[in-house]
Amino acid sequence: MASAAIERFLPDEAATGRLGEDLALALRPGDVLALSGDLGAGKSALARALVRANAGAPDLEVPSPTFTLVQTYDGRVPVAHFDLYRLGSPSELDELGLDEALAEGVVVIEWPDRAGGRLPATAISIVLSHEGDGRRAVMSGAGPAFDRVARSLAIRDFLGTAGSGEARRVPFPGDASARAYETIHAENQPPRVLMNSPRLVLGPPVKDAKPYAVIAHTAQTVAAFVAMARALRERGVAAPEVLASDLDRGFLLLEHLGSGNFLDAEGRPAAERYAAAGALLATLHGQPWPERLEVAPGVVHDVPPFDRDALMIEVELLLDWYVPWKTGSPANASLRTAFADAWNAVFDRLDRTERGIVLRDYHSPNIVWRPEREGFDRLGILDFQDAMIGASAYDVASLAMDARVTVPEEIERSTVAAYVAARHAAGGFDEEKFREAYAITAAQRNTKILGIFVRLDRRDGKPAYLRHLPRIRAYLSRALVHPALAPVAELYARHGLLSEDE
Template identity: 70%
Template sequence: MAGTVLERFLADEAATARLGEDLAMALRAGDAIALKGDLGAGKSTLARSLIRALADDANLEVPSPTFTLVQSYETRVPVHHFDLYRLSSPDELDELGLDDALSQGAALIEWPERAADRLPENTLWVELAEHGEGRVARLSGQGPVYERVARSLAMRDFLATAGWGDASRRHFVGDASARSYEIVALANQAPRVLMNSPRLVLGPPVRDGKPYAVIAHTAQSVTAFVAIDRALLAAGVSVPVIHAQDLDQGFLLIEHLGSEGFLGHAGQPIAERYEAAAELLAMMHGKAWPERMEAAPGVFHDVPPFDREAMLIEADLLVDWYVPWITGGPASDALRTGYHQVWNAFLDRLAASEYTLMLRDFHSPNIIWRGERAGLDRLGIVDVQDALIGPAAYDVASLAMDARVTVSPKIERRTVAAYIAARRAAGAFDEAGFAEAYAIMAAQRNSKILGIFVRLEKRDGKPYYLKHLPRIRDYLRRALAHPALASLKEFYMAHGLLEERVP
């Protein structure tokens, strides 16, 4: 057992069960947790709680694997519960399939001493021992599983400081970043969301000595979320109320806005909801927003601009990832140079368009539908930390050409029309200027997304994003149909960037 040791005093069986939940929230496929302790030390209680938390079933039957030696559960992370008490030789682990279990899920191992040196080097060791009226748990190890568990225990401590230390924790959702969310529940209280937002790890320099995230102005800490959330809330936007925050560690306890998605039951777009979301954008775009927003007394977030550098580095994802995917080789210097020339000309034209606070990913995954409420309060908005000061048309394009949903041209037109009508009703509005900016921003965003979805497959091993490519190409064609974008459309067509091709 190498590495740092964490200790937790467990006053009773409920505290042991909470530790099981804390371990479950940190567990990933490939993790091994070794449970040490004498008979009656609480290993079974800990294991049962961990498995039930993974299954999100407080009443799941979790029999001891003493006689079967291994019991498997198809939970959120498949978990295999080993009891090695009756193991006569470490070699029998091959028969039990420990390596196979770790290749497809996580392993929870009681009596790990019987395995000798057969356990993975980065195994997390949890030793339970009697301590006064209760027990003490000593957790030790090294590597990612230990670091994740240490962070999960810090999240429990954060809950305790907020008066929610006894809450149950259940996985809610993760997103494309390192952020994750849990539902936490406490008797006689409405459930809340525990947000885990570690500081962004910057990648290698990609241009002018700066990492991609710096050039694209991706939020680097939870401070951005808190500041923007508070500003939106004060302006009448239904974002989560923040009940407790730890800006240094990246933990928030926030309001649970609801669980009904923005789409229909079959995942289809509902025109009336898209129109309501467009009206919310119109309300937001009619307000003046500060570029400096307060996250806590004396702690501020400066909202970055969606500047030329950021727009180009995003658009370049098409050249960096999508072009090699469809052609089988890197983009030529001539293509890259021509691409920059044509895009720079269109970005020049954005200078005269309306700029405001843009949320950047204003689309169905980040909108909660609350049909029992009235007006704009029906829309609960999450995931606001990457907001920028940029063209108002961008978020309208993000909504009306929803990247993960097939929005028909008819619903797109209705969505845009609802936005324009709301802006007109509020005062003077440059509809022609908006229409051109909308087309440019839709073309920029969908070019970026073509590259991102290929990158998710090639770099991150997530091939299911490729199924969205035909839709994104269709959106790109719609954007380029605007007469003002004729030269951009000509460039894309000349280089085969709009063709339906399977590499």
């Protein structure tokens, strides 16, 4: 594995602080930063800046561990700060808890040469030296940790080209996707949002020699977000304005739509907000939607279809992840065949429904409530880069059966009623076909989510998602009552897939 190097000139302490912030945002448990340089070169200053940024506490007391040899700090990830200048022997690292620190969080080491070869080969070397009135930092390494550091530094360069090179970067809490977001605070400017979305890694073929993401039409670059944001804004939807972009690297600087929670003060669904969101969907569905959108001059995004293959590969996540978790055994060939037959019969009915834009994740985490605004401008809409052309009812089901919060049946009904009323008012609306499509897409979506939430636990080590399973099963049971879903309802009941016992 070839080593790479990145250099940065740090003209003052503020620049050193920004480098510490950039490093802190890139690090994960198990990463090691080895800080070298003469006395006074800035090793402790850089370590202090990193610890403070990681803790989100600019005034945190961070003493040099010259005499204690190690200090530990909580934050986004645990950080252990070692100073080995007075270390008598590398064997003393066992007593200092180096292995435990590596297992639990990030390790920052000054005077790493005293470790005697005890540091992992993936350690990132940072050599600091005096240069004029400032200092120079040379960072080198190889592997995922160094790649993350390089990407974080590239984000700082991107912000510089957008006129915000000295901004403070604050990470959003993580979600289930590979994208990351930060709030960008620059002097004399409103807060903005940085989207860090590297090109999608497609993964191995899973069906018909195609990766899952290709079959499911998952967006591969930020170009999809840029195109959709523009199209939504042109249609009167409060989507973020794209203020700066690097399409190749996957960086976007976005308008900050606010921080108002779509849920009420107690974290519960508010009927009037859900109704407003349903009415917004009705307005969106009443407008023509092209399948080719402009990203930039000469660059276009083709909105993919939410076709049979995409619908099926998503529901099969239930077989791949939920069924083994639920039953203790992989789904056998007989179940897979019956499953495909049942869902294909249902999807035959979906082929006859109204088609339009499907934003895919139109629910509470991705809607900002802005009570100071009027009309539809009260709803700031996020996370639409995976939009497709498919059954319009899908987003109504995504909203009214919100995956992240329990929506009582009465609020589900009032949300759907608000949508239906708005569609009738516009004319030319077939409610019966919509109701059928609503049930089918709700069942499809919640079947997929059962698989995804178990996958997040089993594959990605995120067990917190399992707490949502009872809600998703309840939603699925609601949807399966519709006669159009009889083949799926019978199959699920026969195999006990929605029973509460685990």
